[in-house]
Structures are given as structure tokens and as C-alpha cells.
Amino acid sequence: MNKEYDMSIPNARVMISDVSISEAIDMKQKLLDIDGVDDVTWLDDVVDTYIPLGTQDKDVVENYYKDNNALFTVTVDEQTRLETVNAIRKLIGDENSMSGSAVNTAVATQATNSEIKKIILLVLPICLEILCITSHSWIEPILLLGTIGVAIILNKGTNLMFGSISFVTNAAGGVLQLAVSMDYSIFLLHRFEEMRAQGQEPKEAMINALCKSTSSILSSGLTTIIGFAALILMRFKIGPDMGIAMAKAITLSLITVFVLFPVILLYFYPLIDKTRHKYIVPDFEKFSKVVMKVMLPAVIVFFILIVPCNLAQKINSFSYGSSKLFSENTQIGRDTKKIDSIFGKSNNLVLMVPKGDLQKETELSDKLHEIPELSSIISYVDSSGAEVPMINTYSCGSIVVENLNSWCS
Incomplete structure (x- = not known):
């Protein structure tokens, strides 16, 4: 279809309220003049608007013009979707409405990028607090997060080799990388502390820590890489897009932990020693004794729960498309409802x-x-x-x- 025609499938609907036929035709031309708008279809493409509309097929007319509301079917270039949708909004104003897949994607892109930034600002202090509670030094959390931060920046920068990636992958990639690869540097840090506690010099302790933690870190990392790489087999292309980017992300995290983090620890270990504090997390000895006492009943309970949970997961209902993504509290939610109420879905x-x-x-x-x-x-x-x-x-x-x-x- 792309080979035979230079047209794309219409992907947006724009409704202008309180307009006459002539004003609607002028608006159609203004929409066509926007960069990134490939085509605009309206009533004048279907019937002769110079003939009184009362004599035309009512059902056809009301698909495009109803109660002084004009509905345009717009084709937006996917390469410039975000800029084009913003230009259309600027032209029609907030009092008029637009909806469709192109609008949904553009709004989702902007909202996701904005909200991910807010999430990161929320998550980082929480991670710092957890690491401070579970570590022996006030400086260790900063070194751990700094190392993973370097890996995240390296991954985002090297995504350039793909030409383009999904905005979902770009937005979620950093948070996912932080969540699944933070363990590696913690493993190495704990081994380093163990070796030093045995009286070894820092360099010797780091060499031994690397030797003893490499197998566990690699097994954990390679398992995660293979898990993400499995997404490459999906025909739904968000799978390969995210799979390749995240497999690369974990690989870079492993390289960073094995190459950069040892250097950081050897350079900053004097500061780590100066900022040591009491271990805040309580001893889990009593909890472990309780677990040992109830292990058989617990296993039985878990096996019993598997049956209803397995049945329940088969009757889950799913929402497809973007109809559930935007509430009526948002501009696009109100626009979609307004267009659907007048012209229908x-x-x-x-x-x-x-x-x-x-x-x-x-x-x-x-x-x-x-x-x-x-x-x-x-x-x-x-x-x-x-x-x-x-x-x-x-x-x-x-x-x-x-x-x-x-x-x-």
C-alpha cells in the first residue's frame, strides 16, 4: 500500500464548533498548511457543498457536519507527530476538540516523559533512604547510585546506534535498569567489605572480591539479559525495541560494576571508613526461627492458593487501545467524549x-x-x-x- 500510494491511513479527528460551511472549508486549508499534515478529509470531498445540504444524503452529511460542528479526518505524519499535534492544538485552541491515535500517542509521549521525571525525583530519595538503612556507611549509597547512574547514561547515549527507539523504552529504560541491576554493585561492595574485615589490604581485598563475586554477579546479570533478549522474538515490535535496549542496558551495568565500581571503591574507601554508622536493619534470627517452625504449613497454604489464583488469572479482563489511558479530567479525555457524543465513535x-x-x-x-x-x-x-x-x-x-x-x- 505504501508502494502504490503516498497517503497514510487517517489517524486523527479534529472538530471545530460553531462554524459555517465556508468557515469550515477555510479551516480545512489551514489544517493542510500545517507541516506534518499529509491530508485532510471533510464534507467537500464527499458531496458538492455548493448544493444545499438539505437536499444531500443526511447520513453522509452528518458524518462531517452536524449542529454547526465540522469534523475533519486528518492524516498526521508519524515522523513529526508530536510537533504536528501541538501545531494543530495551537491552531484550533482548547475550545475545539481533537482525538485519534496520533493525538493519543503524542499526548502519551509528552505525559510519559514528564511523569517519568517526577517518578525519578520520587524514587531516588527512597532508594537513598533504603540504602542508608541497609548499609554501613553514609557514603556507600551515593557511590552505588552514582555507578548505576553512569551505566544508565551510557545506555541512553548508545541507543543512538538504533536510529530510533520507542518513547516507552526511552522513558521506562532508566527506571528498569536501576531496579534490576542495582544488586550487582551491592554484591561486589559486600564482598569487598568481607575481604577487608579479614585484614586484607584494599587492593588485595578488591582482587579477591572480584574473583569471589564474579560468578554470582554474572549468573544474575546473564539471566536478566536473556530474559530481556527473549522479547526480541516478539512480532509486536515494542518487544524487540525494549528487549535489545534493555539487554544492552544490563550488559553496560555489568561492565560498569566490574570496571568502574572497583576503581571508585579503591579511591573512596578512606571516606567510607570515616562515614561508617551503626547497622540499622534489625537481626532476622527470630524471624528465621519462625519460618522454620511453620515451613510445612506454609508450603501447603501456597500450594492451595495456586489453584484459585491460576483460575483467577484466566478470567482477567484487559483494556486494549487507548480508551482507558485518558480520563475525562484530561484535555484529550474531554475532547474524545465531546466528539463521540456529537459524531459517535x-x-x-x-x-x-x-x-x-x-x-x-x-x-x-x-x-x-x-x-x-x-x-x-x-x-x-x-x-x-x-x-x-x-x-x-x-x-x-x-x-x-x-x-x-x-x-x-
């Missing part, structure tokens, strides 16, 4: 059939018109008529389906 589909028999194309169009859920068709035979010859190899038509759950073929 719709899905744009594009059908391409081989060229060669205009009569068959006309018959196809007639059959499609008989489907109750289909509200309008824009095609060559509908717009120009089967009598006008074509020179293209393929004929392409756009249809609007009011309820995709009722009919899909």
Missing part, C-alpha cells in the same frame, strides 16, 4: 483492491454500503464514477466504520 479503514474491473469495484462499494455499521465511503468509483477510466495499478478506498466491534472484515 468511528474507525477508519483503508481497503486496496487490484485495478482492472471497475464494475467489480462498484459492486464492492454497493455491498459495503449495505453494512449497517459502515457510515461512509470515499473511493474512486464513489467520487468519480466507474465511467471515468483510471491509470493506476490499484484502487484504494477509505471507509468509516461506526462500531468496529460489531463488524470487521
